[in-house]
Amino acid sequence: MAIQLIVASPELRFHDFVREQLVRTPNAEIVSEHEDMGPNLPMRIAHDLNIYPQAGVLLDVSSDSEQGLRVLEQMRQSSPSMYAILSGAQLSEEFLLRAMRMGGSDFLQQPLKRAEFNDAMTRLEEHLQRMHRQGRQFGRMYTFLGVKGGMGTTTAAVNFAALCARENKSTVLVDLDMDSGDAACYLGLRHQYSLADVVDNLDQLDQAMLDGIVARDPLGFSVLCAPTEFERSQMIGEQHLREIGTFLIERHDVVIVDGSRALDPLLLGCLELSDSIFVVLTQEFPAVRNAQHYLGALARAGYGHEAVKLIVNRHDKRDNLHVSLPQLQQTLGGAPFWVLPNRYEEAMEAIHEARPVVTRGNTDLGRAYREFGKKFGVEGQVAAALQKK
Ligand SMILES: Nc1ncnc2c1ncn2[C@@H]1O[C@H](COP(=O)(O)OP(=O)(O)OP(=O)(O)O)[C@@H](O)[C@H]1O
Ligand SMILES: [Mg+2]
Structure with missing residues (x-):
């Protein structure tokens, strides 16, 4: 199934890395990118998800992990079935647990590595296939x-x-x-x-x-x-x-x-x-x-x-x-x-x-x-x- 990704990170290098990886992945594309991590980020992502309901959200929380969790919480409220991948440097176990409870679907350690990134995309694709088969979300x-x-x-x-x-x-x-x-x-x-x-x-x-x-x-x-x-x-x-x-x-x-x-x-x-x-x-x-x-x-x-x-x-x-x-x-x-x-x-x-x-x-x-x-x-x-x- 086609993979669509919404990427939010203040780091240009982060965006470049994701773009480079997705170019090599068949049937995968970035549908929206955000560099501005300001307070209306959840709203902009909700808007993206309205157009691309199947898209996964890749959220860079490295600059401020608490702010990242707030964004996750707000996104989850407006798009309950969203698939969110959080990425940060040294994500503590306590942070991961809190993020999971708030509905984080997957995690990527920084610096980003090609193999780990590809594995995360495979998990996103498997998730989409599961949803498709179960027919819960899709007609x-x-x-x-x-x-x-x-x-x-x-x-x-x-x-x-x-x-x-x-x-x-x-x-x-x-x-x-x-x-x-x-x-x-x-x-x-x-x-x-x-x-x-x-x-x-x-x-x-x-x-x-x-x-x-x-x-x-x-x-x-x-x-x-x-x-x-x-x-x-x-x-x-x-x-x-x-x-x-x-x-x-x-x-x-x-x-x-x-x-x-x-x-x-x-x-x-x-x-x-x-x-x-x-x-x-x-x-x-x-x-x-x-x-x-x-x-x-x-x-x-x-x-x-x-x-x-x-x-x-x-x-x-x-x-x-x-x-x-x-x-x-x-x-x-x-x-x-x-x-x-x-x-x-x-x-x-x-x-x-x-x-x-x-x-x-x-x-x-x-x-x-x-x-x-x-x-x-x-x-x-x-x-x-x-x-x-
Ligand atoms: N079971 C059937 N028995 C007899 N005639 C039929 C039957 N099903 C369709 N037709 C007739 O066959 C003709 C072509 O049907 P239809 O337009 O549905 O085909 P199509 O494959 O969509 O054609 P097109 O290539 O123009 O798109 C129509 O006149 C239709 O009434
Ligand atoms: Mg016809």
Whole structure:
């Protein structure tokens, strides 16, 4: 997982050392630096943590350890889940105990040594992974990827978002398809702002700002739309997406990404944060061939069977023209996680009415999506109730 660090020290050499070490550490960066250790330091750090909730705080207490403890105490009050690393020369046992009681997470002796610093970063990363796994602090991210255009990726992402929202999970759908972001259109949502506006305001991003940028579906989930202007989508980078993804996971139960087709750095930044990656394909030959390439690329990037789940869309039992399910399984080295029936009319009617098919009582496709949702603890209870009527 990406390591982000907020560094506070009056010593330039301290900052230089940390910078030098982090440059050599993959996926690690300093997100904010403070040299002024004055009384409003806790407030400035709280502001940083609002933008980078996963960041660890490295606090140099060498010049005044008592003042350091006061800063720690105040930071802990405003950000109870903060991970704080205190660093000082000759930290006494008594000091360490008091710091631990106030919520210090780790300690670094000065002068700083490379190996000890790296060990502290490893502990920070392990802490983040633990938090992520326990799901205490972070929501879950699910990314949908189509192996080609037109596989049904947006339809799947939109319906999964609808199921999650119906279970009262705070849900945001992120449209990463910079070529033809369809999510808002499929939901009949007008939007003025997009992902590009989040990037433009990343420094001051907070929940209120996000609420002003997203479009809101009547089912209760938010949609962070893709930019409509090509030039603006070009300026969105991998690091932006990591930061935005982290921000969203921290504040929602579920983050759903309608992924672009190319396995580009933008998307890879998102996959790092994703609990599941749904690869959507149909049984057409070119789609199965592309799926083979995708699975290979994902495996090389470190994503194996646990995270990557195949969704076969538009399955038709009577179809002899396409790759059969057993053939598909043999070619791709594993069974599909889910198979959705070919129901073009149902899918199109849902688009025309700008309502996800899971909200339509008696449809095969809606039923299939609800069964899919059950695997993740979301079955869209309202929709199920409608169906019984
Ligand atoms: N299970 C299904 N059966 C039949 N048609 C479907 C099914 N799912 C989606 N479709 C239809 O397939 C078309 C493409 O769907 P969708 O836009 O969701 O795909 P996509 O992969 O996001 O496409 P794009 O590459 O344009 O982003 C739409 O017309 C949709 O209604
Ligand atoms: Mg799409």
